[in-house]
Amino acid sequence: MMEPIFDARAMTSLTDSLLLSLRVDQPGTLQARLHRAIREAILSGRLRPGERLPATRLLAKSLSLGRNTVSLAYEALASEGYLTARGGSGHYVAADLPDAPLNHDPIPVRTSKTAALAALPVSSGQPALDLFPRDLFARLTARAWRRAGPALLSCRDVAGLPPLREAVAHYLRVTRDVRAEAGQVVILSGVQQALSLLAHLLMPDRDAGVGIEDPGYPGLVETIAALGRPAISIAVDRDGAVPPAPAAPTLTVLSPSRQYPLGLTMPLARRIAWVQAASEQGFHILEDDYDSEFRYEGKAQPSLQGLDPSGHVLYTGGSSKALFPAARIAWLVLPDRLVDPFLKLRHALDSFPPLASQLPLVDFIGEGHFARHMRRLRMAHRDRAETFAAAFRVTLGDRFHLSGGGAGLHLIAEPVTGDLPDDRILARLALDAGIGAAALSVTYRDVAPRQGLLLGFADIPSSEMPSRLARFKASVDAGSISDFQRPHHGLG
């Protein structure tokens, strides 16, 4: 029953390697494992762009799997851009996947001269804090403290509590396709600490610059400036950050899941181009997966780190966006070769992370409460994004074009009339009206800035949106800043 177009020897070799991959003790369902195995065959070049895959029925038989399992894995791979389905003739490896680093026109790499953004609103928003399960959190925390004996009270693990690192590694493997074992996970206070320590570790030349998207997250520009290093702009096009030619800086921070602030999701071809460039040129990417939990439409792209077998992508995410801003707990996933030198440096500069911020999360993540809370937030955020967008269009639709809302914690409102104040003034007006806001223009450095507002929708109960938006509209109409000069808050 083999279809004539398919080469039997290649088939045998493919199924052998898939079988091998499936046999390895890996997490996830059979379908997830097959999915991963095929993806790896594509990424490693064993399956080439344009090549046809075995028919589902055939592969299912060879691997002793249900045909449905194979079909679902193919469909998932197609939705992610790895495969294309051609009507009745089966599945092919996508033709636009690069099998060598893409050649780009040279991108101007310039050193940023404007680092004084510290005083402007920079946060990318916060989740629905009114839905945080504080009673549950209090109960888990108290239980953990009551059980904490001398061994735990004196635990000095430089990388963080082993059971928390185990829980984080499992969570990241399952939800973000990160290649993570507990031994590679380091608990930190946030992406700033990750960046400081990595810059120190990977670039002994203290004047070497750090690559950062332009537009990008001003908080990281501030960190780089405080380190006394130049921020090197990485251009962003409609597919996200563009790999610069001839080479990227030794350490480059990217937000491929949801580019900050523009909200772009980097497509697969661009991801592979970055991973290949990093591996071939020997630079490192710090993947800032800051709010990957919050995707309300479509399917999330798995992490960039998961595409990189060479250990040049370092993954960081955290709980400050997901749980609450004051949590200040994050995780960094390192390749094995960097774990020891990183921990030595961390020990010298910061000893180890505090027990109190780790302790509640061990069970909160490990017992599945975190994942459940994320599901609940996703539903609430999707509702709030829709309600906010509808109310905004009614109130201010003649002044602004609104976009985003399919993911993350902010929408983008861009002025469509020329008579509006500067976006930094608009952000203050929005904050005064009780809407978390930041100016889009301050996220640009070397690239000519666009005017716009990042508007936090997730932490406003739907019932309060119309009145706050009406207040915002009134002050935009009045064209003046209120006397209430709030300190420099970010979104919310």
Next chain:
Amino acid sequence: MMEPIFDARAMTSLTDSLLLSLRVDQPGTLQARLHRAIREAILSGRLRPGERLPATRLLAKSLSLGRNTVSLAYEALASEGYLTARGGSGHYVAADLPDAPLNHDPIPVRTSKTAALAALPVSSGQPALDLFPRDLFARLTARAWRRAGPALLSCRDVAGLPPLREAVAHYLRVTRDVRAEAGQVVILSGVQQALSLLAHLLMPDRDAGVGIEDPGYPGLVETIAALGRPAISIAVDRDGAVPPAPAAPTLTVLSPSRQYPLGLTMPLARRIAWVQAASEQGFHILEDDYDSEFRYEGKAQPSLQGLDPSGHVLYTGGSSKALFPAARIAWLVLPDRLVDPFLKLRHALDSFPPLASQLPLVDFIGEGHFARHMRRLRMAHRDRAETFAAAFRVTLGDRFHLSGGGAGLHLIAEPVTGDLPDDRILARLALDAGIGAAALSVTYRDVAPRQGLLLGFADIPSSEMPSRLARFKASVDAGSISDFQRPHHGLG
């Protein structure tokens, strides 16, 4: 009734200034406020070395205080070294207080070449963790989380939670005579973070060295090395750190309350010499008051920072020694002029401290549980120090001379026979026997090292001391390291 030797005009001017000081809304009893006012008169030069103070009766009348209040204040000042009592002829300002910076023989200031101490045991011990009130701590923590609304969950105070800073400032004023308002207090993760940020802030020249006692705390030497800066040795004599001539490094870390590792308490004259030198030469002292809670004999010297009206002494202490090592929460008290620049730098590099490690301490300190726990630990530690010393002398008194035990968390055992192994080997043998230990020799850098053991007594229940010491003695007798190569633990 005025005694003839006393100058009436000077008396009027002194009582006026004391009255002024007493009137100011300051914390503490009348006696404590009088104590502080006289001390400040001495330190500011209004009362000169050798000068006689008014009779208690006379001063009491002028200030409308009870005579007993004045007598007690005089006695306290005498016990601290500010005054000397001469039989029946009253109290005099101590003659050995310097009124100008003391002239020292030039102290060799050399740059340390040996920064690779990271792998050796370095901790200075831990408190009685079996006595930590974990049920109370669990209850306070759970209550705080249940009350934590969205405002707290999104609190982004770069300096730390305002009520915690308030509680810490009050605690430090009352127990350590620190000049601290809540606005000067910054919550950090530990002395390493304080040192990193201060070096960055105060010494823009990235090659400038940091002054550190020799012998001193290897953890800080490690931090300085990781910052890429030289560690500049500050000599230690029997009065503690010696102010170097002609000038100390721009930032110098001292442990005047209890010198690490030697346990010396810096006497008043030396303290004043340091404060005057810092103020006149314009350098900064970071006062590491790491285990000031634990003094079992005599009276603690108040903080160095409290002697310094010029804002050149920065005070740091924390809860890792006092509560438990995994707490990783510390406080830094800054002069007003450094608060804003320090917070700007902290924001750029670390955002703000985690809520979870601050939240339980607000009530634990604010409601007095911390002070009560410290009292309980002091009693337990004193008992344990005595029991440990007695058992040690019986078991190993012919091999080692034991000292310390009046304060802190370790005793020092120095070999009296020449046939013992190197102290780094002895430290491993002690660790294997269940006794927290570190080698004295590794705390030296440029100064010729002394052999010895720092032995943690506070975290061993008294009943277990004899058997652990017997095990240690047996392995010293056998003269070999056990196969159990523990990772590089510090004391306990």
